[in-house]
Amino acid sequence: MEPHQHNDRCKEVFALLSDYLNLELPPEACQEIEAHIAGCSPCIEFAESLRKTVELCRQYHPTELPAPMGQEAKAQLLEAYGRMLAARTNSQPF
Amino acid sequence: MERDTESELARQLIAGEPEAFDRFVEYFRAKIFHYSWLMCGNREDAEEVAQETLLKVFESAEQLREPEKIRSWVFRIAKNACLMKRRKSIFAPGRELSLDEFMPAKHQDGGRVRIEIADWSSLPDGKAMRSEMRELLERAIRELPEVYRSVILLRDMEELSTQETAQILDVSDDVVKTRLHRARLAIRQRLDEYLRGNGVEVGGKRHGTAPAQ
Numbered sequence: 635m636e637p638h639q640h641n642d643r644c645k646e647v648f649a650l651l652s653d654y655l656n657l658e659l660p661p662e663a664c665q666e667i668e669a670h671i672a673g674c675s676p677c678i679e680f681a682e683s684l685r686k687t688v689e690l691c692r693q694y695h696p697t698e699l700p701a702p703m704g705q706e707a708k709a710q711l712l713e714a715y716g717r718m719l720a721a722r723t724n725s726q727p728f
Numbered sequence: 729m730e731r732d733t734e735s736e737l738a739r740q741l742i743a744g745e746p747e748a749f750d751r752f753v754e755y756f757r758a759k760i761f762h763y764s765w766l767m768c769g770n771r772e773d774a775e776e777v778a779q780e781t782l783l784k785v786f787e788s789a790e791q792l793r794e795p796e797k798i799r800s801w802v803f804r805i806a807k808n809a810c811l812m813k814r815r816k817s818i819f820a821p822g823r824e825l826s827l828d829e830f831m832p833a834k835h836q837d838g839g840r841v842r843i844e845i846a847d848w849s850s851l852p853d854g855k856a857m858r859s860e861m862r863e864l865l866e867r868a869i870r871e872l873p874e875v876y877r878s879v880i881l882l883r884d885m886e887e888l889s890t891q892e893t894a895q896i897l898d899v900s901d902d903v904v905k906t907r908l909h910r911a912r913l914a915i916r917q918r919l920d921e922y923l924r925g926n927g928v929e930v931g932g933k934r935h936g937t938a939p940a941q
Contacts, residue, residue, distance in 0.1 A: 652909035
């Protein structure tokens with residue numbers, strides 16, 4: 635088996651990996667990428683590390699939470715909400 | 729909360745159903761806070777952005793014709809509120825990230841080309857994310873230049889589509905795709921350096937430099 639060359643094709647795949655993982659590439663382009671990485675262990679390793687990065691990002695939520703809402707802030711929002719409901723009621727014929 | 733449930737909540741809010749207000753405020757306040765905390769960099773601004781955004785939502789709710797678009801609508805308002813708070817980022821200077829800086833280094837190994845990469849194989853997919861990884865990820869996100877940070881927060885954390893993100897940020901779909909890829913590559917690189925450099929235990933397995941074979 636020929637040793638793999640880290641070549642321009644790898645760079646093309648590298649540039650398209652997120653689009654590939656997001657399923658945002660046309661089918662032909664997906665097939666080309668899959669055909670390449672099937673025989674390219676560096677690209678497989680790299681693609682897998684990027685896929686795991688995306689998974690981690692999707693699972694991530696900050697531990698930081700907002701402070702409980704103060705009464706004044708809540709009253710301000712309730713007032714705006716009340717105006718919104720009133721405006722909608724007034725604009726709709728009974 | 730799923731997008732369908734969110735849309736239903738928005739419908740209930742507009743219809744004035746009991747409890748919809750409290751549920752809506754509780755749910756979206758936390759979401760907006762998270763986004764703006766990572767964008768603005770401090771709690772005070774993030775809490776103000778959350779309040780201003782919710783206020784604006786109620787003031788302009790009559791413009792919300794399609795409740796199924798509530799998430800992107802709320803985040804568009806939040807993005808603008810964050811811009812109003814804009815200060816020089818304390819985390820990251822505004823700069824362009826290039827693809828080249830994230831290409832892994834390569835070397836010859838017995839006639840084969842190998843890339844320098846940590847052993848990611850036993851890293852858990854995220855469900856068991858440990859606090860160490862969480863902190864590292866958080867730092868990596870906060871260190872991204874602002875334009876990349878906003879894209880990865882909306883696309884990967886808030887799971888908005890490319891088109892929705894483009895509309896929120898007033899850029900093209902292609903710009904969103906480009907920035908998302910570079911943001912992910914930057915974070916991947918930080919995680920990779922960490923896994924290689926520290927050889928720490930993550931998810932119960934010890935990680936270190938991938939052994940040459």
